[in-house]
């Protein structure tokens with residue numbers, strides 16, 4: 001059964017006018033992984049170029065430079081502009097399509113508390129939420145809550161203090177938003193790991209770089225799959241500690257970045273147009289949302305055995321993407337589009353050039369292991385006769401001319417019987433190869449991998465790399481005990497959380 005969620009919102013209906021509109025490349029990638037990237041791209045303006053101007057003489061400005069808005073190679077998705085209300089609407093529609101999830105409007109949360117004793121029992125509902133709806137008090141009990149904390153009364157109080165030499169009365173408030181341009185983050189992002197803060201509730205900064213809505217959405221993206229996994233009983237509640245660990249670090253990075261970026265923009269800073277332009281371009285990867293790096297934790301391994309075999313693959317960061325070609329129908333697609341946000345982990349075998357005997361042997365050994373009873377795919381697949389790939393999906397990305405390979409040279413673990421119709425799923429076999437109409441993606445080169453070698457990348461449900469293993473083992477060793485054995489066990493075994 002899917003976890004039951006309640007989304008409470010004080011407003012009487014959906015947002016009609018938001019303040020934010022800058023949508024980072026990373027946010028577009030995430031929307032794509034939920035199957036709503038095309039809608040977002042269709043609706044939004046795509047920012048392709050930035051032009052720099054400076055004052056030439058009083059009242060006259062001149063152009064000092066131009067740059068691509070997103071430097072080539074950062075992301076296959078553009079930076080978009082779409083009002084926050086329309087971004088919200090896309091998400092609301094997707095929620096409805098997915099499981100008929102709705103928002104309950106008109107609930108003003110007045111009080112929220114956690115019973116710390118009860119919080120120790122994973123099956124308890126220790127969070128009490130007291131709301132006011134149509135003048136009545138309505139109370140909810142929850143296992144977990146994701147919250148924001150600012151109240152209108154706080155804001156009115158602050159306004160009165162600032163204007164204390166005047167009498168200020170508030171007769172009506174049509175629209176408001178608390179957006180203190182202070183550079184702060186909350187001391188604590190949780191209470192008893194049952195109530196979690198996200199967005200402006202736990203990090204505030206200037207709106208200069210257009211980060212707040214994006215980071216807020218990514219806070220939700222980080223905790224979403226974890227909460228679902230815990231509530232479905234797939235992982236123990238301690239998984240939620242990694243939300244605090246990871247997003248607190250992201251918030252600190254954001255505030256440090258905002259200090260730097262605000263100073264760059266500040267009229268008092270003695271920055272030349274050239275220095276400004278250089279600083280702006282250097283910040284581009286950050287503002288595109290592509291630099292978040294999570295520290296070691298039970299779900300970010302410090303195993304990086306590649307020793308330079310995959311130089312552009314950093315454990316704890318999003319997996320960079322380039323075009324690959326699907327083996328079964330020659331369709332060119334971005335690797336990232338295969339990594340859907342459906343709660344599954346991925347084991348991506350970068351098997352190299354599999355016309356080479358050594359790589360073919362390694363691939364066969366890995367395939368045998370993945371189908372064996374020790375396979376993490378089998379051991380961690382939820383019970384009840386579910387598909388073998390329902391929690392860990394294997395994906396093969398080979399290098400070279402796909403037409404030199406026949407399907408029977410690929411282990412069946414990469415096209416297992418699964419899905420509604422219980423047929424072989426051929427969509428998991430990809431090649432870094434020339435496509436018919438869209439040239440070559442050069443993924444191996446982009447990731448810093450050699451086709452002579454092979455490696456395995458474990459990707460979390462949020463497209464972040466959990467670990468990288470080299471599979472360049474001696475042939476015999478590989479056949480007898482493939483090293484991949486260690487990693488999913490390490491990642492997913494319950495007692496390690």
Ligand SMILES: Cc1cc2nc3c(=O)[nH]c(=O)nc-3n(C[C@H](O)[C@H](O)[C@H](O)COP(=O)(O)OP(=O)(O)OC[C@H]3O[C@@H](n4cnc5c(N)ncnc54)[C@H](O)[C@@H]3O)c2cc1C
Pocket residue numbers: 008009010011019020021022023107108109110148149150151177178179198199200201207209210211212213214215216
């Ligand atoms: C001028 C300006 C421009 C900006 N531009 C950008 C941009 O281009 N890109 C970008 O990424 N960010 C931008 N931001 C920042 C962005 O708007 C915020 O960071 C983002 O909206 C934060 O999202 P949130 O969900 O944390 O809070 P909010 O968007 O404020 O949402 C909180 C929700 O909780 C509801 N709520 C509050 N209290 C209660 C309660 N007691 N009970 C029930 N419901 C409650 C509110 O009604 C609201 O719907 C900008 C901000 C400003 C001020």
